[in-house]
Amino acid sequence: MDKNLPWVTKVSYGVGHVFNDLCASMWFTYLLLFYQNVLQFDNTLAGLILLVGQIADGISTPIVGIFSDKENKIPICARYGRRKTWHLMGTVLCFIAFPFIFNVCLGCEDLDDWAKFGYYFIFVVIFQFGWACVQISHLALIPDLTTRKCQRTELNSIRYAFTVLANLSVFTITFFSLNTGQPGPEHITGGDSYGNDTYNDTSTPFTTDPYYASTSSGGTAEPTSANHIGPEDAASFRNIALICCGIGVVFSLIFHIGVKEPPFIPHKKRCELPPSSDGEKRDPSPAKMRKIDWFKELPFYQIAVLYMATRLYVNLYQAYIPLYVQDTLRLDQTFLALVPFAMYLAGFTGSLLMKEINKKIGRKRTFALGCCVGIAGCVWLWFGEGSYYEEWGIFLVGALLGIGGSTLLITSLSITADLIGENVEGGAFVYGFMSLVDKFSNGIIIMIIQESNPEEPWYYRSVITFACGSACALGIAVVISLMNVRIGQSRSRDVALSIFEDSDTSTTTTAEGGGSSPAKCGLDNPALNIISEVSIQSIPPPTVNGTCCKDKLPQNSSQTQENTKY
Template identity: 40%
Template sequence: MEVSSQHLLSNEYTEVYRRLPLKLQLAYGVGHVLNDVCASMWFTYLLVFFHLVLQFSNWEAGFMLLVGQVADAVSTPFVGFHSDQTDNFWLCRYGRRKTWHLIGTVCVLTTFPFIFAPCINCTDSHKWAQIFYYCVFITIFQFGWASVQISHLSLIPELTPNEHDRTKLTAIRYSFTVVSNLLVYVITWAILHINSGAESKVGPGDADKFQHVVWTGLAIGIVSSVIFHVFVKEEGAFGTTNDVRGTQLRTPIKDLLMSLEVYQVAVVYMSTRLFVNLTQVFIPLYLHETLDMTASALALIPLIMFIGSFVTSMTIEKLNRGFGRRLSYILGVLMGISACIWIKLGSGDPLKAYQIHIIAVLIGACGSITLVTSLGITADLIGDKTDSGAFVYGIMSFTDKLANGVAVVIIQDLHKDPTNKSYYRDTLTYVCGGSAILGALAVISLLKKVRVDHLGYENVPNYNSINSSDVHPVVTEEIQPSLIS
């Protein structure tokens, strides 16, 4: 093994770089809370709301979710490309990333409340007129959501050049995601359980209850966004790569699109999001239709799922450091596959009484480990080419959103027999389990070469094959295809 001279940084650079203060880490982490609250409602309750409350058919509800996912998928590379530009747009003096974050926040706040509400002055209109009404708000909302997501993610490699701190920021970001989901489920459980009764099921009379959940969540998101914009400074205040070297490190889009590693990492990220999002979408319908559980269970089980996710998220940084990204990811996949098999084989009162709670913890742990690790792999891919970072995240998110939308509408369209109570059980088993396996295979395909640094991290080669983002020497070695780190 030989130490690459490209990774030996100057003393001047080492002196400029400082570990990120805790205040900045926390302020960064809350910057995605508004998105997280809305995403929790979107993936967990959109189909429930449109199908059970507004009485749209399975296909119509799935179609509106698909419209949102396509709008998000198209928006992500667009936002990513323009977020990377250093043009003269006057507001960009506020910061390229934070400008798009602000624009997205405004779009989300002005449209999301209309999605989880009856059609204003058109409840008696034709279904397709109502669908068009909702799709307008959904499209603007998803553009805003994508703007916040991509700008927030692309700040990670800009705020710090150190892989350890990047993983920590990703873990903190995900911890706040989990907390946001927990808040949504606690609020939803309280409103549905207290106001509807312990034995009631979701129906057309629950529209106002969903509005209460939405406005409570948005209030939390507004406060969090204000904290983010006040305390997070973008323009290299913490010793980013561009400040130290005085140059703009950018990879041409053509080179990105011709890089095999980009597509390998995209499959990892897409598969991860498929598992996380599809379990979030179909667990409530599985509880309602297959297990015939009460309305409060539709909030309680996802709540338990995200408690497991939150507890696991606090260990991910150490897990990645101790076992490497590959083994950590595969460990998460094994938990997810175990949960899917259990869903398939479990039955009767024991499943509803206590087994479903263990399954929820396993699903949450799998989602937490695989999602944070896949984001770490993406940050490794970007390396110090931060001026192309947003576009890379845009590519990842494009595949994720499109795949999720297509998957949901196909699953909903195939569910034509209302007497088939096992449909969502099989969906969780085969579709979600298959997504987890695909992610594991994609991670294994990345074994061509990794960089192993002094902290024990395994870093994907970036798309220029040069990464001087660490402040410590990095050893490069060939790794044979093996599950052992």
């Protein structure tokens, strides 16, 4: 039996992903805004930066998962822990690369945009690889630290709580950084800054956008450097990135000091271990599916599309809401922090109700309900206009988008966990495949949106309404196709039989009744069965004091085949 983890270990583990959460919040929310409005990249190059990051992340995630799960034979790394070693390496890479992504091109300010793109390309790839190292190693520690389901759930809950705090912290830091930032002396003429209502006739707002350079009589006030993001705000974004890195390193240090990783026992050695001191016998794990077998299952493709639609919806509104606030509504720059703050807070509040809603109407109907909420937000955003909308309506729209996004994300991950079922060794491949589809589709779609930008203020309203709304409609269509499908129970029993015949099978004796049955000892692959941000409680424990599985298999092998949960 596992002992209860001390509260110091639980809290220290919970803060271990804060650095990643801070960086991810800035990446998805402010990347396009920074490269288009601050660095003055054209839409195509800004989208290409994000596409490079998505592809690098999609490729790095399964690669890091495979290698981080292997035994580390370097003595000092083995003593420190294979998970913590990868976590430390990822933290260092993120700390080095991330500040350069949200900064001007150092030493190459006078070069052309494509040369600058090469400069940022290097740091984006380094950052995404480091981010994957931290994400996978941190998630993989949960089954290493404890085999008890309740403690795994508790660790995952603490981790999610700090994720929420990290995201809200980014928006708070952004609010104060942009609200207190002062334009440089080069933007002041005649003793007046651009934060005032009147200007010297010789002054010109610092923007290359003709939409903002044009004048309007009797209409809305002209956006200026005081309320519109521009090159003069480069220092503010650099400071936000540096503050996030500083906070992230502190919490990562707490994680490395407070968490002690259990020693790693290779799979073959663990299966050869004698019974535990209390006389309990080791038990086999459920049969697993081979990678090739997943491609024979139609729900595998359906749920991949479902997850892709979810990530498209969430990432698109997160990336384009800041541009919508600035370029379409022309609101003050503090709304760049306030609107995402309201979205994320509402999404977190909605997530608290997911458990009860899932119990009452099921996961598929809950997903469809989240799609309807998201579509409602998109429709309101399309028709929203006037002073009421700019003052408080935009926050209600953001709340609807956030609630819809959290509902889709949580439910789609739960459905994916149902697909995996007890085939935890296949989780590596399933989540790796989902991640590839997600990252590549997001990068390509955003690239198409950027390339199609007509430089009109209404464009971002159309993007959020039709692109996010279409993603929700696609999700509803997939859910309808899954209504009569028992997810996780449609696998061929021939697959299980072929796996039981694997050459690596071992014979174990059941503790009760003295009977024996041949079964395959479970493969310890915790790093890869949680490639995505999946709920840990759905993953059965790989080991208990050297045993291969928690639950006993029936004595009769044929009965085992009939009772195995597909």
